[in-house]
Structures are given as structure tokens and as C-alpha cells.
Amino acid sequence: MFSLRVLPFFLVSFSVMTMSPVNARAADMQTTQPQTALPRVLVLATGGTISGKADARSAIGYDAGAVTGEQLIAGVPGVEKLARLKVEQISNIASQNMNSQVWFRLAERIHEAFARNEADAVVITHGTDTMEETAFFLDTVIGESHPVVLTGAMRPSTAISADGPANMYEAVKVAVSPQAHNRGVLVVLDDTVHAARWVSKTHTTALETFQSRNAGPVGTADPANVRFFGPPRIEVRLPLPQNHLLPKxxxxxxxxxxxxxxxxxxxxxxxxxxxxxxxxxxxxxxxxxxxxxxxxxxxxxxxxxxxxxxxxxxxxxxxxxxxxxxxxxxxxxxxxxxxxxxxxxxxxxxxxxxxxxxxxxxx
Incomplete structure (x- = not known):
């Protein structure tokens, strides 16, 4: 049996306090709060443009999945002040190569992390071509109240104006927001928060490519605030198939x-x-x-x-x-x-x- 979950959306504002860094490269920085006060975020890296590097084959050519999750996080200034981050590399592929076996690994790792109390939230880095499909799959099979947020980039990490660091920062900021609970799987890019059911990629190269068709975004995010808004929605949830097989x-x-x-x-x-x-x-x-x-x-x-x-x-x-x-x-x-x-x-x-x-x- 599938279940329907009514998730309330209401206008809220949340500002993240300055928090202590947790990784090795920030070990000598001064802290204003003890490390244990920071929420725990598990970052599951899958590849995509956000982990890409420029290639000389054209002015905008790049190779997706050329940077690891750890390297990606290291290039996001201040993110260590938002949460205690743990990074795991699930895959490192271009999103056109995303497949159901990676989906199953993601879903099971998320279930495991929350069941074992390893994390308070999960952020997934992902290519944009199939991000809406991965988000929708996870939204349908994950019934957790904890935040699960996908993010990515339209420009590779080596681009002059790479959008990945800002998107990653804001994804973590949304994930640690108390108001992100019980909202299903979210997608955060370009200062905007989308619900998995409605979000779609609508432009081949524009930074604002992700739009929520028919419903509009469910919130906004910027370096200062995370805000959610909108009416309640009904979410369908189905069991994760145990045999790791999806029919043709x-x-x-x-x-x-x-x-x-x-x-x-x-x-x-x-x-x-x-x-x-x-x-x-x-x-x-x-x-x-x-x-x-x-x-x-x-x-x-x-x-x-x-x-x-x-x-x-x-x-x-x-x-x-x-x-x-x-x-x-x-x-x-x-x-x-x-x-x-x-x-x-x-x-x-x-x-x-x-x-x-x-x-x-x-x-």
C-alpha cells in the first residue's frame, strides 16, 4: 500500500548562526560554539557538472565528474560553519549516465544514515540532466522526516563564474533549517528551493534552468536566510523494491x-x-x-x-x-x-x- 503524507508549507524565516568549523583545513580557526552544537550533514556525491573540470575542446566544454566530493566541499568557503560535514562518494559520473542502481544505493544509504542516527540531514550532489528524476525517485521511496536536499551546478568547478559553491552552501543551509523537516526531497539551485514532484530542468545552459512547473517553488535561499512558503501538498510514498530491479x-x-x-x-x-x-x-x-x-x-x-x-x-x-x-x-x-x-x-x-x-x- 502506498501512503499519502500531507506536508505543511508556511512562510518562515531562518538565519543560521555562526558555527565552528569541523574539517581539518579549518582546525585552527576560532570558534564561537562547541563542535557538538552543529547539525550533522551527510554529503553523498554522485558526480555531475558541479564536480566537472573545463576541457579545451570548446569554449564551454567540460568533463563532468572530474572532482571528488571532498574536493568539492573544500572549495565552498564557510560551509564548515553551517554543519559537521561527512562526505561519501556514491558515484562520480555525468548525470546522463545516472541509473537505477545508483538510485537504490542512495536510497538505502539515506535510510541507513537516519536509522543509525549518523546524520541530521543529507545533501546529494548531482548532475542537472537527470536531477529531477533522481529527486522524484527518492521522494517516492523515502518517508523520512529529516531533510534530503539535491544540488548541482550549470557550470563546472573550474569556470570563471562557477555556480556550484553557492549552490552547495545554500543546499547545506536549507538542509540544516528546522523548517526543512517533513517536506520530502528538495532541490536547491540558483537561490531557489523546489519540491521534487514539480521541479524540471527547462533550459540547456541557463543558471535558472530549474523551474517548478504548475506549482512554483516552495522556498528561497540566500546567504542570509532560508524561507519556505506555499500551500500543503500531498506526497505519494511507495516501498523501495527489495530486489533492486525496476521493470522495463x-x-x-x-x-x-x-x-x-x-x-x-x-x-x-x-x-x-x-x-x-x-x-x-x-x-x-x-x-x-x-x-x-x-x-x-x-x-x-x-x-x-x-x-x-x-x-x-x-x-x-x-x-x-x-x-x-x-x-x-x-x-x-x-x-x-x-x-x-x-x-x-x-x-x-x-x-x-x-x-x-x-x-x-x-x-
Whole structure:
């Protein structure tokens, strides 16, 4: 059974006091508070642009995952005054290479850290290309009240105006804020706090690439304050599959003059689910819709999402979902729809009506 958790959002302001450094490079600095007064933050590094170094192949070329988590933290002035930091390298890859096995390692390490009282909060450094997918996966399988925050960068650590140090500082600051508890997994970049369910990368290179589609950000962060705001939200939580396996679910992009070839091939290849990145509010051509009918008859779960980026995909608008046995994604984009469908199928939820009830929770 999945559970729904109502998380209150209200306007608050939190300023972090000056606290003592804890790492070796700051051992000789004067302190104003004892070390034990600092919250404990476990930093799980996975790679990405925030850990990247410039490459001479072009003016903006770089290699992701070239810097370790320890080196990254060492380049963030003042972060040691916010918390006692412990860094662990989970992976060191570009985020286009992110995969479900890293997701499972992250989820299990987070569960372990909180169960053993090793940390008061967790910060994950991550590449931006798939950050929203990792955040959504963790948000769905982690039911902890402790803060879990993802951050990254749009420019590598060696860039003239690297954004990674500021993002890392603010991510730790959000993580140690008492008001960050019970808010699910958060994403912090560019002075903005986002909820995992709604955040998306919207620009290839801009610093403000992350936007919270349909809902807006849940807070802001700067060197002086962390502020949260917004209405309550409902969060879906599912058990983490014990076998570390997620079923095969394909995303198929809809377009003009679309046939059913990719749909039929996905069924032949053993897909248990198909997510359509549909036109408009999740539409496909009549030929493709016939292919989806064949997929449903073969026992494949089909979710209609949209390639547009903003707005909801509701049931029974231009497509009769009841007649065709389809699931509407509501606010979830194709990549998040795929993850939720994978987790539902992995937990034995394989009836379209049952799956629809989870996609539509709160709507």
C-alpha cells in the first residue's frame, strides 16, 4: 500500500548562526560554539557538472565528474560553519549516465544514515540532466522526516563564474533549517528551493534552468536566510523494491505523422509499461492510438503524459481513457511518470484503475 503524507508549507524565516568549523583545513580557526552544537550533514556525491573540470575542446566544454566530493566541499568557503560535514562518494559520473542502481544505493544509504542516527540531514550532489528524476525517485521511496536536499551546478568547478559553491552552501543551509523537516526531497539551485514532484530542468545552459512547473517553488535561499512558503501538498510514498530491479518502461515521443512502430516494438521487447510523451494534453495519432490499444490488450500499462512541459493531462478529454484502458499522468512529466509507473509495477500494482488512483492522488 502506498501512503499519502500531507506536508505543511508556511512562510518562515531562518538565519543560521555562526558555527565552528569541523574539517581539518579549518582546525585552527576560532570558534564561537562547541563542535557538538552543529547539525550533522551527510554529503553523498554522485558526480555531475558541479564536480566537472573545463576541457579545451570548446569554449564551454567540460568533463563532468572530474572532482571528488571532498574536493568539492573544500572549495565552498564557510560551509564548515553551517554543519559537521561527512562526505561519501556514491558515484562520480555525468548525470546522463545516472541509473537505477545508483538510485537504490542512495536510497538505502539515506535510510541507513537516519536509522543509525549518523546524520541530521543529507545533501546529494548531482548532475542537472537527470536531477529531477533522481529527486522524484527518492521522494517516492523515502518517508523520512529529516531533510534530503539535491544540488548541482550549470557550470563546472573550474569556470570563471562557477555556480556550484553557492549552490552547495545554500543546499547545506536549507538542509540544516528546522523548517526543512517533513517536506520530502528538495532541490536547491540558483537561490531557489523546489519540491521534487514539480521541479524540471527547462533550459540547456541557463543558471535558472530549474523551474517548478504548475506549482512554483516552495522556498528561497540566500546567504542570509532560508524561507519556505506555499500551500500543503500531498506526497505519494511507495516501498523501495527489495530486489533492486525496476521493470522495463519505455517513453515514446509523439509527433506529427506518427505511426505505431515504436509502440509495437516496445511491446515485442518486453516492456511492461509505456509512457507516451503526447502532443498537447497527451494526444497521439489515430494510428498510434490503435497501437496503444494493442499494447493494453497485451497487458502493458500505458500512461499518457505530455511533451509540452506545463499543464495537466486529465482523463477523458480528447482521448476516452476509460474506453482505451489508459492512465492519465495529471501533473507528472514523461520522465517522472516512467519512474512512478516502474515503482508501482515493482510493488505489484498492475491494474490501470489502481495505478490511476496513485497518479491522481490529491487531484
Amino acid at each position: 518502461v519505455e517513453i515514446i515521443y509523439a509527433h506529427a505523422d506518427m505511426d505505431a512502430a515504436q509502440i509495437d516494438e516496445a511491446v515485442k521487447a518486453g516492456a511492461r509499461g509505456i509512457v507516451i510523451a503526447g502532443m498537447g494534453d497527451g494526444n497521439v495519432s489515430q494510428e498510434a492510438l490503435a497501437g496503444l490499444d494493442r499494447a493494453v490488450k497485451a497487458g502493458v500499462i500505458v500512461v499518457r503524459s505530455s511533451r509540452v512541459g506545463d499543464g495537466f493531462v486529465n482523463r477523458n478529454v480528447e482521448v476516452d481513457d476509460d474506453q482505451h484502458g489508459l492512465v492519465a499522468s495529471f501533473d507528472l512529466n514523461p520522465q517522472k511518470s516512467r519512474i512512478l509507473l516502474q515503482l508501482l509495477l515493482a510493488n505489484g500494482r498492475n491494474r490501470p484503475a489502481d495505478i490511476q488512483s496513485v497518479f491522481g492522488a490529491g487531484y
